[in-house]
Amino acid sequence: MSLRYFTNFVLSLFMIAILVFLYTKVQSLNIDDHYEITDTLRQHSSLNFRWNEQVLKTKLSLSSNYDSVTNPLVDLRSLQNKLNTKLSELSVESSSLKESVEQYNNSIEEKNKLIEQFKGQNAIFDNSLRYISTAIEDLVSEIDSQSSSNTKPNPTFLALKSASQTLLRELLEFNQSAQQNLAEPITEQLRILESQKKSFPDTVSVKLDAVIRHALVVVKRKPEIDSLLAKIVSLPISTNIEKIENAYTAVYDSRVRDKDFYFTTLIAYAGVLLALLAFIGYRLRNSYRQLNVLNKQLTVANETLEERVAQRTEELSTAYNELKQSQAQLIQSEKMASLGQMVAGVAHEINTPLAYCHSNIDLVKEQLPDIITLFKEFANFPNLLDAPESEQQALKEGLGTIQEAMLAFEKEGSFDEMNLLLEGSLSGLNQISDMVKSLKDFSRLDQHKVENSDLNKGLDSVLVIANNVLKNKVEIIKDYGEIPKISCSPSQLNQVFLNLIVNASQAIEDTGTITLRTYSTNNFVNINIEDTGKGIPQDILPRIFDPFFTTKEIGKGTGLGLSIAYKIIQQHGGTITVRSEVNKGTQFTVSLPVNQKTDFKNFEVAA
């Protein structure tokens, strides 16, 4: 299970990693950077143009100083740095891009160098060009002053004047034009002027010399500057920028392609993930549905479980009650069985004396009319004696009647017999009353718990009850010792003794003896019931006190007699023990404490 979780976890991590990877790949192409780079490149080219413009302007002396020439360089430098940074940020291994950037940088450096050269050349040139007009003016004014002093106009002066003016004009023209051929005539003229110089006064020649020197500078420097400018302009900066742009575009395109690929992959992957998620979601939903169903079932089961538990509990308690009831019924039936045994025995015991008492009294009653007749005759006899002699006959008759009555009486019986019958009846009635007393002693229905109960007496009453079973087959040997009276429930103990004695007599198959022994030891009263019966086999001996254990046929015994006996003795705080030997006999010993504090309240359970 944990392995599965681990695998799932790793798998999820892997999938997330792929997703992140793809995402970064897609995100790596920063469009802002791209715009910035292209913008920078554009700025480069525009700046380059501007720079060239400035250089040209400078050449045409349109700008007063060189700042305008150098300033673009500063801007260009920063742009260059920016571009370099950006491009290096791209971290793309593109040789063409690198090369073009290098070329570009080199060309910038070249241009810078050329511009520096130009600046230097141009300064001299410019200076000479500016000064030449001043120098020409000075020359012209010198000439003028020379002329004025000579009142007479000197023709050479005039020629010089015009030549210098022409020179100025030609120089300016030369300067404005890029035509090299214009330099030839100027140089020619300057050579002429040089040769003429000595012919002029010193003041003029100095002036003229200055003019010639400057003019020569202009003429000489002008092609150099022009070539520098041409070089500057011809520097392939734009081309290089274009190259960079192209290379960059190529790089960018490939990156865009990559990005597109990754994007597509990302989308596809996302699609797959989504599908997976949907699948998992579906699975989850199904699982949840199943869980829901299960949950519902569980809830229902829970509810029904409670119901069922309650039902089961009820069934169990019903079964328990039924069991208790049936146990109670069994105990009751055992009680009824011993009661029935007792009643049957007592009924027979009472029946015999009742039979002869009834018969005797009936007989006496039968004889009573004869006696009454006799009595009446005798009562009448004195009257007859007192009567006159004529009544002799009546006297004789009366005597005869008495004799007859006496004979009739004697025929049926005699006073001795009547006495015998009445005595028999009395003894029968005594027997019956003894029986009733024993019954009372036995059951002690009038009192449940008794303080001073004589167990010897109890045993005697049990013997009377059991007599019906014992008579004809069992000889009872009583060996009663002097035992203290104990507090107990006599009816229950009698039930135990009856049970033990009846069992003993049933163990005796033909005839035998039951010995009842009572004695006391150490605050205990012991009742020993020993028979000469068949004995109990050792294998079943430990089970005889178990409820429902019986060796009798089904329906003949409940198997509760001894278990109830055991319980009763236990509740009295006593013990019941058994010793037995097969074919020799069995001996039960009940030991009961003299002073026992058992609460008799619960006795109803066993009894």
Place this chain on the structure above:
Amino acid sequence: MDKKEKVLCVDDEINILISLRALLRSKYEILIATSGEEALEILRKEPAIRVLISDQRMPKMLGAELLREAKKISPGTMRLLLTGYSDLQSIIDSINEGEVFRFINKPWNNQEIRFIVDFAVKVAIETEQAVEKFTNEASDTDPIASASAIPASLENQQRKPPMMGPVDAASVQEETSGAGILVVDDEEGIAVTLQEILNDSVPIYNARTINEAIELLSNHQISVIISETQVANEDATEFVKILKQNYPFIITIILTKYHSADTMISLINQGQIYRYSYKPIQKNQLGLYTRSALARHGTNLHKPELLKRHQVEELKEIQNPSLVSKLVGRLKSLRLKMGF
């Protein structure tokens, strides 16, 4: 004064003997014994003891046992049994082995006991000659015993064939030929079992109700009836009693699953049943009883005087008068069939 007839009373309770003697002394010579052994001794010594009255429960020898022995020693003596509380088996034994004439319930009614004793003595005197003649005729030493008291156990049967008696087997066959056995029981198995036992030597009719039984009785010759006490929720004991009262030749065996001491006692006193057996069927016993009953029927045809020894008490209360009239109505044809 005429010589008094002898009556022997046996009980371990002396007061009972005193009472019985006082009760019967005026008419009879009362002999008393306090145990079975003593009683048998007297029976051996004293001739012509007409009636034996015994208590059932006595030490050592029970009443049923005494009756059985007495029957052998003095077959002419009528046997009465005093019962108070008795277990069923001792009553069954008294019927089957002791062939008791009457049960007397304790406590008894003096008039009733006198009446029974008078009746028993009269029967004993009347049948004395028949019994003697019977004894003389039979080669067997113990005529009534062998004829009537068929030992219940199988061992005894093997020792003493029940079919053999004062009337030999051939004559029994002759006498009973044609006469059948009527089984009155709603259980069919009984008749089948009986057929197996008797090897179809005797026709067997099966009645599931009392009405069917009456029908069969009027159409067939019946010598022995084997009846349940309850048939199709009807009490069959009254039928048995009325039949015996009106037709004493029929021998009745009760085969039942219902046990009641009172029923058994009344079946003896008013129905003079021959044997009492209980279900489930013990084949040997049933066979023995049936053959014995067939033999007894033959003997009775041979010596009709002996029937007096099985006279019944009048039914005091008839619970089903229509049954009586129905039975009596059929009686004439029945008698004709049986040769009366």
